Amino acid sequence: MRIEHVTGTIGERLPVDVKALDLVYEKDRKRYMQKWVWVLLAVIVVFLFLPWTQNIRSTGFVTTVNQDDRPQELNSQIPGKIIKWYVKEGDFVQAGDTIVQLGEIKDDYLDPNLIPKTQEQIAQNENKARFYEGKAATSQQQMQYLLEQRDLKMASLDNKRIQIERKIQAKQLEVQAAKVDEQQAREQLERAKTMLEKEAISKFDFERRNATFQKALAAVTDKQNELDNLRQDLLINKLDISNATQEYAEKIAKAQGDQFASSGAVAEAKEKVASLSIKKQNIEQRSGYYFLVAPQSGQVIKAMKAGINEIVKEGEKIVEIVPQDIDYAVELFVSPMDLPLVDIGQKVRFMFDGFPAIVFSGWPAASYGTYGGKVIAVESNRSINGKFRILVAEDSTDRHWPPGLRLGSGASGFALLKDVPVWYELWRNINGFPPEFYKLDKPAAKGDKKE
Template sequence: MLKVSRKAKIEKDFKLSRYASYRMTVVGSQAKRQVNILYGIGIFFLLFIFLPWTQNTRGRGRLIALEPEKRPQTIHSIIAGRIENWFVSEGDFVRKGDTILFLSEIVDQFMDPQLLDRTQKQIDAKGFSVTAYNQKIIALQRQIEALTIEQRYRLEQARNRVIQAELKVKSDSISFEAAKVNFEIAKKQLVRSESLVEDGLQSLTQLENRKNTFQREQVQIIAAENDLLSSVNGLLNAKIELNSVQVDFDNRLAKAESDLFTAKSSMFETEIDLTKLENQYSNFKVRAGNYYVVAPQDGYITQAIQVGIGETIERGAKIASILPSKYQLAAEIFIDPIDLPLIQIGNKVRFIFDGWPAIVFSGWPQVSNGTFGGKVHAVDNFTSPNNKYRVLVVPDPDEKPWPEPLRIGTGANGILLFNDVPIWYEIWRQLNGFPPDFYELDFGAIYKKK
């Protein structure tokens, strides 16, 4: 019999493992391990994508000084000149006011070694001229005052003469009228005497007496008229003299005032010349002081741009560069315009400095090593020539300080930190090209802490 009952097992009679097709359908221990590994990886990935991730954006830049006046600068020559002597070398420390080099003059206008002394003599001479004009003005003013007083008295005297002449005219006019009355009386008495003599009632002697009286009165009336005419003429002369005095003093005062104004004008012109000379003297003195090029502040001479002895330089030429000795470091980094709306004053930043090794997990700044903290200090309101926005970052006082050997110009790679999100969300955001999530700082707490 074939023994094909249900309970019978084929393995007892046949070894299936001898067949390759069978062996391919049987799950082995190695395959089970691979499946378990895949399950483990899947579970780990599922748990991993729910881990927190700090969103960030990167910006490349360099270290600078926070204060503009503390940044590296070049020293310029204020005047054109010839280099005569250097007093420093590259790398030397200088203090504010220390001499860096000495220049000699190359402009013909300023080559006179006694330029300042001769200019000072011109200033002194102009000053004496101003003083002389001032004294002349004072003398003319006194002359005008004296003429004014004399004019008042002379006019008063002339007016008094006019009044005296008017009174004399009145007096002579009265005398003339009295002489006319006496003449008429004498004339009538003579006529009556002649009638009486013809009638034989009066003697010839009395008639002759009347004739003498008539002739005397005739003389008196002529004399009185002559006196009256003389008085009228004297009145006219007095009035003419009054007018002459007025005109004479007016002319003398006008001339004195003209001389006064001329003296004032000359004094003002001299003062203008004096001011110009004083300005030139100050310019010459300042220029002489610029022969010595001095350090504008404490710092180190980093590079001599103009070299050699006897080399001529133009006005405004660069002579040397200086790095201030005391400054506060800050980092300027550049970010893309898409990230600008997310940047706020006080945002946290992690830095990787050139020359300082670091292990960086951008999404987990807590476990990164070799990075240094910073805070956003300022953000530009316009793009830089590279079409990116400049962000100024200062050291975070709550973090460990930046390395002491850092110098201005060191490269800095900044990581600006934003919101904490799951990893799956960050992957989805990156695939869709969305910007990081926006979050707001608690400025009240920040200022309170400050």
């Protein structure tokens, strides 16, 4: 392109040949920028409508499904000192293999003849119990004999009392009859005295009637004395009954006291036997704690004691055993806001530390090096880190987890949720909204009626 004239500062038109303009303005070349912009916009629009799988990201650690598959501490149940090690760290042991031997350090258990001596004490107290049982039985028999004797004695005294009371009743009648006779003799003597003064009878008849009166008076006195003696006998009988009651009560109380004392001695001896039996059993049980054995097959790690004769406290950890054949699981921690989106049976994808992976969280099918799992437990209470713990086991329908997993290694997981367009996921993240909430379809229980 040529410019033949250029206007100068003073308005003159000068002839100029400018070749640089041909290099700056290339009007004849085709331009493709607009086409590429439209293509890029079309690709972006298509991308925004692609399906995106929503997910919840979380991190955690490799653990086990069952508690007994996790590392087990081997603790000493008694205080003691280490006598001998049978394994070293890193060794694999079978269930029941001896790990370490302990020796006794408490004074109460140092005697090697402690069990025979304890058994001898048990036998002595058993004999003592049998002796006092026999003594208690004898006291019981003696008390029964005294009761029978007391009943017989009381029956005899009661019969005697009845006889005396009957004699008293009869004697009272005799006294009354003698008093009647004495009154008649007195009246006859008075009439005889009057008749004697009138000389109507002889002095002999008067003396005879006087003798009759004296005889009747003596009979009254005699009968009254007999009645008083019977009453005295009745009083004595009552005293005998009281004395016999007190005497047998004392004897029975003494026999009963002996029985109670013997029974107490029996109970004390049996209690001693029970205490010694428990002590013997504890000693025998304690002797079984001198050899610590592996509770299950696995690898010995984390030995807490280094050498021989080191003191071990009761309940102190000695080694740790990691089981061999275990079912791995992953424990993840999710935030409270994401917890309602997690449910039993939820599918989860994993990346394990140490295993390379290429992850497209929104397109799990396009990811490489990830492993599948299913949620088997969701805790109802939050952990100390403020999040909720979930337990994820291996998905049997997916590929197996790598054999090189170790307990405690790290894992990153993302729970797969609902499929949404990419534009929706971008809009959701920009606005800070949670993922779509939905529940897994569960099979209907038997007996449920279809509507």
